[in-house]
Amino acid sequence: MPQIYIMAVITLVFSVALWGGLTFLFTGHQKKYFWLLLLGLPLSAVANLLLKSLAIIAVGRAAHVQPGLGLAAPIWFLAFKVLVTPLVEEPVKVLPLLLRQARKMVTNQASALWAGFVLGVSFGLGEACFIAYAVAQNDPYSSLPWYAFTGFLNERIMACFAHGILTAVLVIGLQRGGRYILYGSLTAIGLHLFLNAPTVMYQFQWISYELYNTSIVIPFIVLAMIFERMRRATRELKDDPSGKEIVYWQRQDTG
């Protein structure tokens, strides 16, 4: 058995513990979102094996671009390949909301944030499995010991978080309705592109490996800031623990 599967299991355990724990803490110890973690698991494989590859093949054939050209392909086609990931993945991640039970959970912006976040994390977990499978098919990697894949562990844990935020943005847009559906979609797709930018620039050999490793952190920090702003904006009054406050002493002139 290729040993990346061992690291994939460790990644899943860490990701669920970390991002599930975060959801549990931030939602005031609610467990109702956790079942959504199952729904997104197959969606990365669906997006990658079916939708993305089909779209790229279809467009390539229509424009008579030969497959397997790599960076030698026309620039517009390369741009399309960059765009196709967020264009396909963002709508796919919210597909579980077609289920009535899942949709019923999204009653306000706070529940939209957490339902979206968990669905995105779920997609990220499935993506980790899919990538582990893809790497295992690659001969040079299949012989490496499991502990050689710590880069996979770090990257996939953070990717789960990023998918969670992007899906939360979209689900909040869907919950608000009207023009916010468009705003939410465009923001999620734009942020996904921003997140992928260092990887794309490295693949196009525009930046060095060292610069890629450094710059990959920037989108995650931006996403974390956006997440924190959304979380504060959608915080419900019942989440505010200050109601249980005990004032022991207060200086008289403070009013």
Added chain:
Amino acid sequence: MNAARVKPTRIFQPRPSYGWAWLILMALIIIAVSIAPAAAMGVSSRNAILTLIICTPIALAFLILAFWFPTMRYELEQDQLTLRYGLVLRYQIPLREIRTVRRRTLSLTIWSTVRFPGIALFTVPYADVGNVKMCATAALNDILLIETDKEKYGLTPADEELFVAALRAQMEG
């Protein structure tokens, strides 16, 4: 004559927690993550060595913090309260500057700090009260929050009633 009135320093311990175990766990995770690439690729790998060089001091810092865990204490003196943790943390709070003393549960943010279940040290941002200088054996629940004109401090004395009574007596006395 005034010297006779100076009260001796009273020392209060924090309430017990397993914060030290979390610090050790973090150190072990960092060590494991940093050693793994070197073990897989060999010490001749530049990236593996770089990872080790970056991660080793961080893991050591966590281990040192865990070692100092029993040194956390609160010293109530004549005109100031001092929060101590090992050699790295020493917050002095002049009693005359204290505006409020209250106990509350604080709201989490995602920003990374020295804050784990059972321990919170240094400046920690909270969603509801902003930045708090923590020297506590809890990160969120039942924090004794001391607010001065300039700063907020978070602590968790084991005997909270006794501590608050002593603090009030010192401030009002």
